[in-house]
Amino acid sequence: MVLRAAGRPLEPADLDDPVAGDGQILVRVSACGVCRTDLHIADGELTEPKLPLVPGHQIVGTVVADGQRFSAGERIGIPWLGETCGRCRYCLSGRENLCDAPVFTGYDRDGGYAELVVAVEAFAFPLPAAFSDIDAAPLLCAGLIGYRALRMTGAAERLGLYGFGAAAHIVCQVARGQGRRVFAFTRADDDGAQRLARQLGAEWAGDSRGPAPEELDAAILFAPVGEHVPAALRATAKGGTVVCAGIHMSDIPSFPYELLWGERSVRSVANLTRGDGEEFLALAPTVPVRTTVTEYPLERANEALADLRGGRVNGSAVLSIQ
Numbered sequence: 296m297v298l299r300a301a302g303r304p305l306e307p308a309d310l311d312d313p314v315a316g317d318g319q320i321l322v323r324v325s326a327c328g329v330c331r332t333d334l335h336i337a338d339g340e341l342t343e344p345k346l347p348l349v350p351g352h353q354i355v356g357t358v359v360a361d362g363q364r365f366s367a368g369e370r371i372g373i374p375w376l377g378e379t380c381g382r383c384r385y386c387l388s389g390r391e392n393l394c395d396a397p398v399f400t401g402y403d404r405d406g407g408y409a410e411l412v413v414a415v416e417a418f419a420f421p422l423p424a425a426f427s428d429i430d431a432a433p434l435l436c437a438g439l440i441g442y443r444a445l446r447m448t449g450a451a452e453r454l455g456l457y458g459f460g461a462a463a464h465i466v467c468q469v470a471r472g473q474g475r476r477v478f479a480f481t482r483a484d485d486d487g488a489q490r491l492a493r494q495l496g497a498e499w500a501g502d503s504r505g506p507a508p509e510e511l512d513a514a515i516l517f518a519p520v521g522e523h524v525p526a527a528l529r530a531t532a533k534g535g536t537v538v539c540a541g542i543h544m545s546d547i548p549s550f551p552y553e554l555l556w557g558e559r560s561v562r563s564v565a566n567l568t569r570g571d572g573e574e575f576l577a578l579a580p581t582v583p584v585r586t587t588v589t590e591y592p593l594e595r596a597n598e599a600l601a602d603l604r605g606g607r608v609n610g611s612a613v614l615s616i617q
């Protein structure tokens with residue numbers, strides 16, 4: 296499924312089989328998670344994709360031919376961070392997520408809304424056996440980046456999650472497993488998300504525009520809504536952190552300094568490191584994380600994106616590829 300221009304639906308296309316270059320492997324895709332980032336690309340809010348583009352960066356598939364690291368037949372996962380330069384000050388200081396010259400899967404390089412994809416072996420992950428292909432797909436971005444965002448909250452006990460979709464439904468389970476208390480902030484009328492949040496251990500789920508039920512120690516914003524930043528600061532105790540986990544957000548309205556005072560901080564989380572991936576994929580089966588997935592066949596990718604845009608997906612949307 297190909298994006299030819301922002302703002303246009305994806306089109307089914309027959310492309311030449313991709314060819315693995317040096318350090319790359321060819322992978323037959325079985326499942327690909329649909330991420331809000333894909334929506335930001337399709338809608339033109341992220342402005343520099345390669346075009347035409349095969350989107351998709353939560354890829355589960357089987358290696359077609361032996362590489363240096365993986366053998367034919369092995370199941371692997373391919374995430375958003377497709378490759379880094381290995382030479383910039385960020386790569387050289389353990390912060391490859393901030394690389395100056397990164398290659399992102401399904402943005403700079405064709406991704407997993409397809410039957411075949413190539414990936415740089417060093418940036419792919421073996422996947423825990425406890426997850427089916429479909430269930431594993433959301434771990435690869437929603438899970439990984441959600442986990443990185445959770446780490447940025449330190450030891451916060453009372454955790455607010457703003458937006459309860461693919462990432463939050465995984466983070467909620469990890470946070471509960473760590474003994475934290477979780478409060479889920481959703482659209483007022485989103486009964487499905489609120490119900491899922493309670494099922495997964497949130498002790499409260501309610502309207503993100505209303506007051507928090509009690510003071511929070513940290514908040515993670517998954518919804519791309521700038522108004523949530525001052526709202527979350529207002530809900531957060533002294534010393535608390537508000538983490539913005541999305542790649543794109545509407546403008547943040549100005550707010551009185553008093554909301555930041557008291558050593559509160561606002562920060563973003565960008566991309567992932569391979570270390571995040573290894574750590575989270577080892578942790579997920581021990582929690583154990585269970586993903587809630589709505590499955591769509593590849594050719595219905597536009598419907599999956601429309602459902603995500605309209606807030607109609609409970610948990611994660613995943614494309615299944617035959």
Ligand SMILES: [Zn+2]
Pocket residue numbers: 379380381382383384385386391393394395396397
């Ligand atoms: Zn770099």
Ligand SMILES: [Zn+2]
Pocket residue numbers: 330331332333352375436437
């Ligand atoms: Zn993503």
